Amino acid sequence: MTTPIEQQLTPPGGWQTPGRVRIAPISTGSASPWQRLALEVIQRFGKLDAANLWRLLMHNPRLMRGMLGFASKMMPFGELDRRDTELCILRVGWNCRARYEWGQHVDIGRRAGLTEADIARIPLGPMALGWSTKQQALLSACDEFHADRMVSAPTWQILEKYFEERLLLELLMLIGYYEGLAGVLNSVGLPLDTKLEQVLAASRIHRG
Numbered sequence: 001m002t003t004p005i006e007q008q009l010t011p012p013g014g015w016q017t018p019g020r021v022r023i024a025p026i027s028t029g030s031a032s033p034w035q036r037l038a039l040e041v042i043q044r045f046g047k048l049d050a051a052n053l054w055r056l057l058m059h060n061p062r063l064m065r066g067m068l069g070f071a072s073k074m075m076p077f078g079e080l081d082r083r084d085t086e087l088c089i090l091r092v093g094w095n096c097r098a099r100y101e102w103g104q105h106v107d108i109g110r111r112a113g114l115t116e117a118d119i120a121r122i123p124l125g126p127m128a129l130g131w132s133t134k135q136q137a138l139l140s141a142c143d144e145f146h147a148d149r150m151v152s153a154p155t156w157q158i159l160e161k162y163f164e165e166r167l168l169l170e171l172l173m174l175i176g177y178y179e180g181l182a183g184v185l186n187s188v189g190l191p192l193d194t195k196l197e198q199v200l201a202a203s204r205i206h207r208g
Contacts (some may be wrong), residue, residue: 002198008205020189023059071177090106090114103192138159145179
């Protein structure tokens with residue numbers, strides 16, 4: 001059974017969109033042999049059906065190489081627990097109303113161990129019933145970073161109980177990186193990949 005798009009979770013105000021695709025991903029037919037090889041390696045290595053993102057970034061290979069190197073240190077090769085990482089990325093995607101980021105990480109988050117109930121609760125924020133104290137602090141950090149560009153003292157005191165300084169830095173970089181990426185994806189109007197659309201439609205992560 002599939003969930004119609006209008007019944008899927010949608011943030012207040014709807015997903016951000018410029019109304020058209022401003023920078024289209026490079027098509028498979030126009031990709032160079034190097035680009036096709038790079039795409040195959042990235043997808044096989046990362047086990048991620050996100051071809052539209054990689055084909056978008058191929059417009060600027062220099063930036064793409066730097067981005068992949070930096071981003072991979074947080075996801076999938078970060079030191080934070082993978083479920084904590086995906087919890088934060090999904091909250092950032094929701095806060096930024098970035099449908100591509102949300103849709104991509106619903107898929108990744110499920111494979112990292114988040115349940116559909118976990119993901120469906122993310123839009124309700126840190127005060128929703130069911131979160132642990134650590135998860136509440138992670139979600140609060142995402143919300144405060146988004147609103148104020150700083151994590152508050154009360155939230156920081158809780159985070160310090162769970163994370164060493166190097167992991168606190170990784171957490172801040174993670175939130176900041178995905179905030180910036182969400183803005184890029186929203187601005188260019190990148191469409192969600194067909195396979196990721198199918199994941200959302202097949203899930204039970206929708207309006208009750």
